[in-house]
Amino acid sequence: MPTPYNMAFACLGCRKSFKREFDLADGCPGQLVCPECGGPAYNFGRHFKAPRKNDLKQWEKVAYLFEHGFRFQKIRPTRDSLESVPYPDTLAAAKEFVETYKAYALKPISDE
Structure with a gap:
């Protein structure tokens, strides 16, 4: 029997975050x-921890990462490693992160 997963969704407009349960075998909407x-x-995804709604700097960082294909998916640059790269704490660090790990960026979500 497939295991359901809680996936985190966030609205970048109003900074609302919520979770929904999905069975990954059935697919999950973008x-x-x-x-x-x-x-x-x-x-x-499953690993996203939303900033507080009033933390505008952190939401700006989240939006920047999202616009560049990073949705808090795990990034493991070393083959066969279980260690993943931590996501940046600031917008300035996010800009360097995007450049360093651009090969791991996901394709943009099309309007569904």
């Missing part, structure tokens, strides 16, 4: 409708 504002809430 976005849902934000229950707060009705805009798009994007799938940031």
